[in-house]
Amino acid sequence: MDLLSFDPCYAVWACVPCRYAIVPDSILAHLRGYRKDEVTPRQARECVEACLARPACRPELVQRLEISPLIPYLQLYLDGIACRLCQPLSQPYICRSERSMRVHLKQTHKWQSSNKGGSPQRAIHTQFINA
Known part of the structure; x- marks a missing residue:
């Protein structure tokens, strides 16, 4: 299945068309919600089983990695805080x-x-992992 890609360096799953990282617990919901026209329910369940066989890093740990190159297949957001x-x-x-x-x-x-109101400082570049 070419919809999902696993990055072994960061131990994260990414939906290639969405350019969005996904934790294993939400892969089925993502496939059913956003890729339902491309994947049958059976294929989605098989995909989840295959994904759960590879250990994935928790999002909060990926976020804390040292500054490094961008993760392939993930969108770069310019509105981080x-x-x-x-x-x-x-x-x-x-x-x-x-x-x-x-x-x-x-x-x-x-x-x-x-x-008192006000707004936080913006314009931090970030890649987002859906938890």
């Missing part, structure tokens, strides 16, 4: 939505909103 509180660390937390950043700030840095 980097956590300023993690900046002294070698690999800050990076996401694409303000909601995900708020969750990170609350859970990791015990942040509380002061409701």
Whole structure:
């Protein structure tokens, strides 16, 4: 099946047409939702079984890798948000939505909103792995 590609360097699965990384637990839902015209239900189940046979890296671990070349088959997004509180660390937390950043700030840095508004700094280049 040419829809999915496994990158052994990063241990991630990517949907080639979507240019989107997928964790093994969501491969079936992805194939049924986005590739339903290209894959029969039986082929989708067989694909999931084959994917589960290869160990994949958890998304949070892939995100924390040192700066490296781009992962083939994945889209490069130009709208990433980097956590300023993690900046002294070698690999800050990076996401694409303000909601995900708020969750990170609350859970990791015990942040509380002061409701003053404002927007986070943008324009961090990132590749996204769907969890």
